[in-house]
Amino acid sequence: MTITWNDSVPIYRQLRERVVAMILDGALNEGDPLPSVRQVAADFQINPLTVSKAYQELVDDQLVEKRRGLGMFVNDGAREALLKSERERFLREEWPTLFARLQRLGLDLKTLLREAGDGTEKTA
Numbered sequence: 001m002t003i004t005w006n007d008s009v010p011i012y013r014q015l016r017e018r019v020v021a022m023i024l025d026g027a028l029n030e031g032d033p034l035p036s037v038r039q040v041a042a043d044f045q046i047n048p049l050t051v052s053k054a055y056q057e058l059v060d061d062q063l064v065e066k067r068r069g070l071g072m073f074v075n076d077g078a079r080e081a082l083l084k085s086e087r088e089r090f091l092r093e094e095w096p097t098l099f100a101r102l103q104r105l106g107l108d109l110k111t112l113l114r115e116a117g118d119g120t121e122k123t124a
Contacts, residue, residue, distance in 0.1 A: 011046055015054035023063065023079050024086065030079065034064060034072040 005011055022028040037055065041048040055072055058064040063078040102112065 012050045012053040012057070015040070015044075015046075015051060016057050019054070019058060020063070020082060020086075023074060024082055026079075028074050030074050030076045032074050033070075034058075034074070036071055 006014060019028070019034065028034070034055065035043075037048050037051045040046075040051045055064065059066060059072070063075055063082065064072045065075050066072055102108075107115075
């Protein structure tokens with residue numbers, strides 16, 4: 001895990017979001033172990049309680065499970081649950097602002113896909 005901390009968001013939230021991203025990206029699959037609390041704390045020089053808090057949120061959200069004496073593991077169905085909740089959050093929180101900006105800029109979906117979809121930068 002590579003992380004650059006943002007001072008405006010608590011570290012435990014950023015760590016939680018990084019694990020979520022790893023699950024969504026397929027870097028962590030169902031049944032995979034999460035790095036140990038001690039290892040993450042040592043690697044990023046953060047308090048183990050911070051890591052535990054991030055991991056506990058993942059447990060509370062039923063994305064990972066604690067296995068006594070073994071560690072934390074990604075639950076079956078975690079990726080699908082995350083995809084569903086992240087899509088819903090995007091549509092509820094991010095899309096309205098993005099859509100309004102696209103309208104202000106006079107961009108429609110066809111133009112946006114054509115301009116952004118080819119992966120090349122357009123210069124004037």
